[in-house]
Amino acid sequence: xxxxxxxxxxxxxxxxxxxxxxxxxxxxxxxxxxxxxxxxxxxxxxxxxxxxxxxxxxxxxxxxxxxxxxxxxxxxxxxxxxxxxxxxxxxxxxxxxxxxxxxxxxxxxxxxxxxxxxxxxxxxxxxxxxxxxxxxxxxxxxxxxxxxxxxxxxxxxxxxxxxxxxxxxxxxxxxxxxxxxxxxxxxxxxxxxxxxxxxxxxxxxxxxxxxxxxxxxxxxxxxxxxxxxxxxxxxxxxxxxxxxxxxxxxxxxxxxxxxxxxxxxxxxxxxxxxxxxxxxxxxxxxxxxxxxxxxxxxxxxxxxxx
Amino acid sequence: xxxxxxxxxxxxxxxxxxxxxxxxxxxxxxxxxxxxxxxxxxxxxxxxxxxxxxxxxxxxxxxxxxxxxxxxxxxxxxxxxxxxxxxxxxxxxxxxxxxxxxxxxxxxxxxxxxxxxxxxxxxxxxxxxxxxxxxxxxxxxxxxxxxxxxxxxxxxxxxxxxxxxxxxxxxxxxxxxxxxxxxxxxxxxxxxxxxxxxxxxxxxxxxxxxxxxxxxxxxxxxxxxxxxxxxxxxxxxxxxxxxxxxxxxxxxxxxxxxxxxxxxxxxxxxxxxxxxxxxxxxxxxxxxxxxxxxxxxxxxxxxxxxxxxxxxxxxxxxxxxxxxxxxxxxxxxxxxxxxxxxxxxxxxxxxxxxxx
Numbered sequence: 001x002x003x004x005x006x007x008x009x010x011x012x013x014x015x016x017x018x019x020x021x022x023x024x025x026x027x028x029x030x031x032x033x034x035x036x037x038x039x040x041x042x043x044x045x046x047x048x049x050x051x052x053x054x055x056x057x058x059x060x061x062x063x064x065x066x067x068x069x070x071x072x073x074x075x076x077x078x079x080x081x082x083x084x085x086x087x088x089x090x091x092x093x094x095x096x097x098x099x100x101x102x103x104x105x106x107x108x109x110x111x112x113x114x115x116x117x118x119x120x121x122x123x124x125x126x127x128x129x130x131x132x133x134x135x136x137x138x139x140x141x142x143x144x145x146x147x148x149x150x151x152x153x154x155x156x157x158x159x160x161x162x163x164x165x166x167x168x169x170x171x172x173x174x175x176x177x178x179x180x181x182x183x184x185x186x187x188x189x190x191x192x193x194x195x196x197x198x199x200x201x202x203x204x205x206x207x208x209x210x211x212x213x214x215x216x217x218x219x220x221x222x223x224x225x226x227x228x229x230x231x232x233x234x235x236x237x238x239x240x241x242x243x244x245x246x247x248x249x250x251x252x253x254x255x256x257x258x259x260x261x262x263x264x265x266x267x268x269x270x271x272x273x274x275x276x277x278x279x280x281x282x283x284x285x286x287x288x289x290x291x292x293x294x295x296x297x298x299x300x301x302x303x304x305x306x
Numbered sequence: 307x308x309x310x311x312x313x314x315x316x317x318x319x320x321x322x323x324x325x326x327x328x329x330x331x332x333x334x335x336x337x338x339x340x341x342x343x344x345x346x347x348x349x350x351x352x353x354x355x356x357x358x359x360x361x362x363x364x365x366x367x368x369x370x371x372x373x374x375x376x377x378x379x380x381x382x383x384x385x386x387x388x389x390x391x392x393x394x395x396x397x398x399x400x401x402x403x404x405x406x407x408x409x410x411x412x413x414x415x416x417x418x419x420x421x422x423x424x425x426x427x428x429x430x431x432x433x434x435x436x437x438x439x440x441x442x443x444x445x446x447x448x449x450x451x452x453x454x455x456x457x458x459x460x461x462x463x464x465x466x467x468x469x470x471x472x473x474x475x476x477x478x479x480x481x482x483x484x485x486x487x488x489x490x491x492x493x494x495x496x497x498x499x500x501x502x503x504x505x506x507x508x509x510x511x512x513x514x515x516x517x518x519x520x521x522x523x524x525x526x527x528x529x530x531x532x533x534x535x536x537x538x539x540x541x542x543x544x545x546x547x548x549x550x551x552x553x554x555x556x557x558x559x560x561x562x563x564x565x566x567x568x569x570x571x572x573x574x575x576x577x578x579x580x581x582x583x584x585x586x587x588x589x590x591x592x593x594x595x596x597x598x599x600x601x602x603x604x605x606x607x608x609x610x611x612x613x614x615x616x617x618x619x620x621x622x623x624x625x626x627x628x629x630x631x632x633x634x635x636x637x638x639x640x641x642x643x644x645x646x647x648x649x650x651x652x653x654x655x656x657x658x659x660x661x662x
Contacts, residue, residue, distance in 0.1 A: 082647040084647060088590075089639070092643070093636065095591075096632070096636025096637060098629050099629050099636060100633045102628075102629035103629075104344060105627075213627065213629065217461075221454065228451065262472070264469035264472065264473075267465050271465075274458055275455055
């Protein structure tokens with residue numbers, strides 16, 4: 001029972017995990033991205049269409065990354081080069097994503113593909129309780145584990161990671177050191193968006209191997225809230241994503257058991273808990289030293305440098 | 307030779323006024339390519355949008371029907387914008403308002419038309435206000451991000467209405483459809499000219515006027531603008547910013563709630579699944595396009611009404627998904643943001659010799 005629940009937790013948490021990681025890369029560079037929901041949809045559709053056309057899941061995942069990378073570039077260009085309002089641009093990206101996937105997804109409705117299958121890791125997959133959840137999963141889930149560690153190493157152990165964090169904390173200082181604030185921020189938005197796209201692709205390639213209009217159902221917004229819960233750290237993003245995976249898994253379990261509680265009330269739970277977690281983590285952030293990038297949401301203009 | 311940007315000494319007034327119009331036109335142009343890619347002839351589609359929404363008395367009445375909730379929700383969003391508060395939850399507040407109005411209509415047993423309508427209005431006002439007020443308290447007390455809270459509460463509100471219309475409020479004679487029983491005649495706003503056009507529209511115009519007077523002619527409106535543009539100065543001047551944040555979000559939600567009242571009392575005459583096709587989200591674009599001015603809101607709401615009615619018709623004739631309108635709205639916002647840049651900056655060809 002616990003084994004199955006844990007397995008469902010990881011599977012439900014993975015799309016949110018990718019999305020949260022992508023959002024963290026955006027925000028670490030100082031750019032708020034409220035387009036996550038739209039980017040996930042774009043990734044989901046591009047991933048499905050890519051796989052459908054080529055028969056290869058790898059090409060699907062790459063298509064999802066590229067499509068979300070390009071869509072995220074619009075947000076990057078507007079907020080970084082043109083110093084436009086980040087909140088409005090992000091909302092525009094979400095609307096654009098919902099609309100354009102509805103339009104181009106018409107021809108994909110009802111088609112099917114062979115989705116990701118479980119690849120057990122010999123030995124580890126037969127471990128009690130955690131074996132099934134963590135070592136008998138599909139390749140994208142293994143990739144998400146790698147990504148969590150890779151992003152942490154990148155941010156804290158590489159030159160580029162340092163540059164990325166600096167443009168988020170103190171762009172003027174980065175500029176003085178010869179780091180291109182514009183290029184670094186733009187790339188962070190575009191690459192981060194691409195990773196969000198993979199999260200969307202997980203929905204259409206693994207969770208339910210098909211395309212459904214608006215299939216993300218608010219997961220992108222949950223990811224936006226989780227960034228704050230995760231205090232912009234990839235390890236904590238993993239914890240946050242699985243927390244929500246767990247709530248979703250339990251809600252589905254309740255539904256399957258045929259409880260008398262209304263489906264609609266059960267479906268409210270993830271949103272309700274996200275707000276609760278957001279409130280708690282915001283209060284905690286204010287009490288301790290804030291991990292929030294110093295210049296989050298602030299456009300950088302060299303001419304305004306003090 | 308190289309293209310560089312530089313700040314304009316003074317902002318271009320002509321460009322500032324024409325920017326929203328240019329943005330819409332460029333968005334239409336780009337959306338045309340999207341339509342082409344989806345095998346739809348854009349010229350025919352655009353012609354159809356205007357014919358369906360403005361080409362007949364019926365079309366015009368339908369456009370005004372859609373303009374009505376857009377005015378309410380956009381006023382709600384722009385009131386909060388004025389204080390740099392982001393109310394992305396007008397959609398959910400509309401649903402809660404509709405819920406409150408419906409509860410009064412179905413269960414109060416009031417028999418006088420005037421009393422019934424007033425009670426429904428107040429219930430919607432209060433429900434919408436309290437729903438947004440939650441985000442207001444969280445933001446004022448603990449600086450919790452109101453964008454995320456108001457947005458996530460949309461999902462909860464919509465699921466809440468679903469719970470009611472699929473469950474306890476479901477019309478027993480409704481053939482199991484997710485809707486409540488029809489309101490009695492005392493709980494309905496008057497309709498005109500044998501169309502669905504109802505007096506909610508005039509209430510919306512009245513609210514726009516109130517908003518204009520409130521923002522431009524009262525001390526409170528002035529305080530909201532000061533807190534929005536310079537919260538530090540506002541605190542030094544002794545303004546209670548925390549209370550103001552709560553009050554503005556409450557009022558904002560209450561106005562969006564009235565949109566819900568107008569929809570159920572004027573149009574649907576019952577509560578049902580999916581009462582709003584995203585008016586609360588479209589409102590964000592309208593508020594931004596209208597630069598938060600109440601008169602601007604009315605004009606842009608009408609334009610978006612045209613687009614929504616046209617979009618509905620395209621759905622029938624070209625099997626275009628309704629959500630396509632969102633793609634178009636997203637594009638308008640992108641171009642509007644880009645045009646904001648060119649109000650303050652201009653492009654210039656820089657020759658090499660200048661750098662020497």
